[in-house]
Amino acid sequence: MKKKKKISVQTIIEVMIRAVFFIIYPALFSTAFTGIKLIVEQITQRASLQWNSFVETLVVLLVFTIVFGRFFCGFACAFGTWGDFVYFISSTVRKKRKKKPLKCFSKAGKILRYLKYVVLLVVLLLCIKGYSSAVAVHSPFSAFSRFHQLKMADSLIGTGLFLLVTAGMALEPRFFCRFLCPMGAVFSLMPVLPFSVIKRNRENCIPNCKACNLVCPANLEIPSDKEGDNATSGECFSCGKCIGKCPKQNTHNGLPGRLWLPMLVGKAVVLFVIFRILY
Ligand code: SF4
Ligand code: SF4
Ligand code: SF4
Numbered sequence: 001m002k003k004k005k006k007i008s009v010q011t012i013i014e015v016m017i018r019a020v021f022f023i024i025y026p027a028l029f030s031t032a033f034t035g036i037k038l039i040v041e042q043i044t045q046r047a048s049l050q051w052n053s054f055v056e057t058l059v060v061l062l063v064f065t066i067v068f069g070r071f072f073c074g075f076a077c078a079f080g081t082w083g084d085f086v087y088f089i090s091s092t093v094r095k096k097r098k099k100k101p102l103k104c105f106s107k108a109g110k111i112l113r114y115l116k117y118v119v120l121l122v123v124l125l126l127c128i129k130g131y132s133s134a135v136a137v138h139s140p141f142s143a144f145s146r147f148h149q150l151k152m153a154d155s156l157i158g159t160g161l162f163l164l165v166t167a168g169m170a171l172e173p174r175f176f177c178r179f180l181c182p183m184g185a186v187f188s189l190m191p192v193l194p195f196s197v198i199k200r201n202r203e204n205c206i207p208n209c210k211a212c213n214l215v216c217p218a219n220l221e222i223p224s225d226k227e228g229d230n231a232t233s234g235e236c237f238s239c240g241k242c243i244g245k246c247p248k249q250n251t252h253n254g255l256p257g258r259l260w261l262p263m264l265v266g267k268a269v270v271l272f273v274i275f276r277i278l279y
Contacts, residue, residue, distance in 0.1 A: 010244045010261060017268040018081045025275055026078040026148045030141040032058040033183045037127045037135075044128045053279070060274055064267075065187050069196035069238035069253075071267045073177060073187055079144055080177055080237070083169035084217070090170040104171050105179070109219050112179045113235060120182035140165050140176075173217035174237065188234035195254045197233045198242060199225035204250050212242035212251050222251055240264065 021028075035058030042049050049055075061072050073080050091101035105112055126135050136142060138155045143162035146153050153159040168175035177184045200212060202224040212222045218235050222242050240260055242251045249257040 008244060010240065010264075013261060013265060014075065014240075017075045017264070018084075020268075020272065021076040022078045022081045024272075025076070027145055028057060028061065028072070028275070029077045029079055029181075029183050030139075030145065032061050033141070033186075034136070035059075036183075036186060037124065037132060040124050041127055041132065056278060057275075060271075060278070062186075062190060064271060064274075065190045065192070067193055067196065068267050069192045069198075069233065070187050070236060071238050071264075072271070073184060074237040074239040075264075075268065076271060078148065079141065079181075080174070082144065082166075083174055083176055086166055086169045087173050087175075102171050103173065103219075105175070106219055109172075109178060115179050116181055116185040116188075119180050120185040123182050173219075177237070178218060178235070190234065192233045196238065198236055198238070198240075198251060198253050199223050200242075200246070200251045201225055204248060206248060209247075211245050211247070215241045215245040217241065225252075225254075 031054055035052075035054035035056075038052070038054055039049065039058075041047075064072060075081075094101055123135055126132070138157040138161070140158060140162040143153050143155065143158035147162070153162075165176045165180065168179075172178075200222045203226070213220070216222065217239060218237055220235060243249075243253075243257060243260050245251075251257075253260065253263075255263070
């Protein structure tokens with residue numbers, strides 16, 4: 001008889017948080033990115049900086065990222081959730097066919113992760129040169145937004161890019177987030193307070209175990225808490241998969257492992273309430 005796979009409490013909570021943010025706040029990432037474009041345009045035009053809902057969303061997400069790591073990317077961004085959903089479907093189909101899940105860019109990913117900074121620079125340069133509306137209309141973000149509203153696409157280029165990105169997300173975990181997302185580039189540059197950086201107690205590890213590294217959608221080598229190495233914290237989505245996977249509860253964010261789930265729920269509630277108050 002086939003053994004039924006148990007669904008963990010962590011997975012159930014994750015799905016609930018993601019569903020709420022996906023349905024209620026599907027455009028936070030593009031709103032925040034518009035905030036960045038506006039600030040850069042205003043600075044280059046030497047105009048006085050204007051505070052509006054785009055800049056407000058950006059500031060909330062940046063501060064939240066500095067305090068809690070990339071919780072937004074891990075759980076609350078609708079585009080990230082779409083990518084994880086697509087990868088989940090593709091890897092489930094492959095498992096059913098008894099094939100290993102695809103991970104096409106495991107090695108190249110270490111270089112390709114810098115591509116998102118190039119994308120960020122190119123997009124900002126286009127905005128400075130006055131192509132801001134064209135960038136907005138033809139971006140995969142806009143096509144995703146139309147798709148989310150179950151409306152017909154209004155740009156062939158944007159739809160094509162969205163389909164390409166979706167195909168990439170089916171092949172590689174967090175393909176768009178790791179390699180191409182300009183908003184992800186900004187988040188990855190944020191400093192993260194020490195209690196939100198994921199580490200492990202290497203001395204306590206099971207010999208030859210790599211479970212936490214293998215499950216990591218960002219393809220990171222989880223750093224040791226003894227090394228004081230925070231170099232990968234910007235690339236970490238704070239998704240907690242490494243924490244859920246470790247058989248020895250050896251991965252942590254500086255706080256006892258049992259606090260991870262209550263903290264996760266707490267972060268989700270705080271971010272949700274902030275946006276409820278703002279909008
Ligand atoms: S990297 Fe970009 S698309 Fe991915 S979760 Fe973060 S903001 Fe969303
Ligand atoms: S899963 Fe746990 S025991 Fe295994 S390498 Fe990672 S931290 Fe160590
Ligand atoms: S699995 Fe762990 S190290 Fe990898 S992105 Fe998620 S939280 Fe960060």
